[in-house]
Amino acid sequence: MNRPHDPLSGAAARDPRPPRGPSPVAAARSPVRSRTPSTDRESPVSTTDKPTVVLVHGAFADGSSWSAVVERLQRHGHRVLVPALPLRGLASDAAYIRGVLDGVEGPIVLVGHSYGGAVISHAATGAPRVKALVYIAAFVPDIGESTLGLTGKFPGSTLAEATTAQSYPLPGGGQGEELVIRQDVFRQQFADGVPETTAQVMAVGQRPIAVAALQEEATAAAWRDIPSWYLVATEDRNIPPAAERWMASRADAHTVTVRAPHAVSVSDPGPVTDLVLRAVHEVRSGH
Structure with missing residues (x-):
């Protein structure tokens, strides 16, 4: 039976460390971006040594959430992979993505949305081709942190009120609990501004x-x-934008800010593609 669920209650108490403000370095890297035409219409770059771009979706979404980004990257001649994430456990999801990475030849730019950020932080550990x-x-968890703990670190998320819990059978028997919006x-919660249909x-x-x-704590970071890049979505109702800024600053990530909802790859694929292409350029230039 479906029932209201509050997975975030008490999350802040599990992470007692006080939040730190953005570092001067990260702040300098953070121009505010609005919904303006994207520069992804520029001429495609050479195909020599182009990295493969692997796009990892998060919770409450699937690979189709990257469709508009995939089209733009392919226009630039990039090979793109969009694996379907099981969404059953952080370590097991990361192992699944690691299997995908191990099958890729050449350099990789690994991209994660939402919970997918925690997954790529695990999966890339010890993967030399991820550049x-x-x-x-x-999410950009450090070792010992969970995505719930990071969500509760700052106010602003309304995900708990928007989700419903339901049961699913575990492979070894018994029942697990999963969430849907x-x-x-x-x-309103996930894709505000996206066409209603x-x-x-x-x-x-x-x-x-x-x-x-x-709830699972990270064991790798x-x-x-x-090197990392981060896009902050200022209208995000799943992850507080303040938490996004804090995680980006802590990771010393090259950061851009976009006025967009959590599903920014759907609402604003241009700025998302631009940021990925920046990372690609840095990888190809050897910086």
């Missing part, structure tokens, strides 16, 4: 995430060793 991490309104509030399709096709995955 850049790009976080799109995403209620369809009647999906657009598009948001309705997203709502019915959303992928639920296991509560255990949100690849952003400590791999």
Whole structure:
């Protein structure tokens, strides 16, 4: 039976460390971006040594959330992979993505949205072909942190009120608990500004995430060793924008800010593509 669920209650108490403000370095890297025409219409770059771009979706979404970004990257001649994330556990999801990475030849730019950010931080650890991490309104946990803990670190998320819990069978027997966003509030919560018909399709096709995955603590943090880029979505109702800025600053990520909802790859694919292409350029130039 579906029932209201509050997965975020008490999350802040599990992470007692006080938030730090953005560093001068990160602040200098953070021009405010609005919904303006994208520079992704520039001439495609040479195909020599182009990295493969791997796009990892998060909770309450699927690979189609990257469709407009994929089209733009392919226009530039990039090979793009969009694996379907199981959304069942942080370590197991990361292992799945690591398997995808191990099958790629050449350099990789690894991109994660939302919960997918926590996954790429795990999956890229010890993966020498991953040359850049790009976080799109995403979690960037340090070792010992969970996505729930990071959500509760700052006020502003309304995800708890928007989700419903439902049970699913575990492989070894018993029942697990997963979350979905209620369809009647999906657009407001996740994709505000996206055309209503598009948001309705997203709502019915959303992928639920296991509560255990949100509670699982990170055991790796690849952003400590791999250059990172971050897009802050200022209208995000899933992850507080203040939390996004704080995580980006802590990771010393090259940061841009876009006035957009959590589903920024759907609402504003241009700025998302631009940031990925910046990372690609840095990888190709050897910086």
